[in-house]
Amino acid sequence: MKYLFIALFIAATTLAVGQIVPTVLLKGIVLNGQTRKPIEATLTFTTSSKNSKAIVTNSNVAEGGAYQCILMRGTQYEVTITANGYCRLRDTITIPDVKSYSELTRDFVLLPKEIGQRFIVSIPLFEYNLPSLRTGASEELARYAQFLADNPTVHIAIECYPDRNDSPTAIESLTRRRAEAIKAFFSQRGISSTRIRVERITTIDPYNPPPQKIRPKGRFYFGGTYFVIVAVQ
Secondary structure (H helix, E strand, O other), X not given: OHHHHHXXXXXXXXXXXXXXXXXXXXXXXXXXXXXXXXXXXXXXXXXXXXXXXXXXXXXXXXXXXXEEEEEEOOEEEEEEEEOOOEOOEXXXXXXXXXXXXXXXXXXXXXXXXXXXXXXXXXXXXXOOOOOOEXXXXXXXXXXXXXXXXXXXXXXXXXXXXXXXXOOHHHHHHHHHHHHHHHXXXXXXXXXXXXHEEEOOOOOOOOOOXXXXXXXXXXXXXXXXXXXXXXXEO
């Protein structure tokens, strides 16, 4: 059935002069970010064009979470992925301006909308042993601000850890200022401060502690930053 749909779509894109407009088959899987098991989700593709209609498809658990859809070449799409019990995900896909029919693969991972769900920030956000944001941190935090905007029922706690061991008082002071800087960033982007809690931290990172061995010159250890779902309202 799905191959019939593809054939019909390609036929529908044939120009009056008999030429076929190249299209792209986008396919992939949607998985649970914790268990890596397939889930049933709805994927909605939209463009900035006012005249274009949304393209909607679903992933199939029976086929390993697989989905597929036909998209137009040379077009940028915003894709929104939703599933019951999971955090909503929004992403951007740019389809290349291909000269003939092509296939692309893009997989997605959704995280359960559960209390205790932990998000690990993938890059160091702060200057070494300082509460000031590093260059590039804004782009990373913007992704999480968008996540919070897309999931308005989610409340989080911010956990920031130090870059070196110190007294509990010094650690608490640094990590609180770091978390407050993140909270201010989110607030500036329209996220209510009532949805954000600053966690009190007085120890080194228990999930990724500082290395015991001496690191090469110029390579620093950075304490982790985590966002934890504390309520879903």
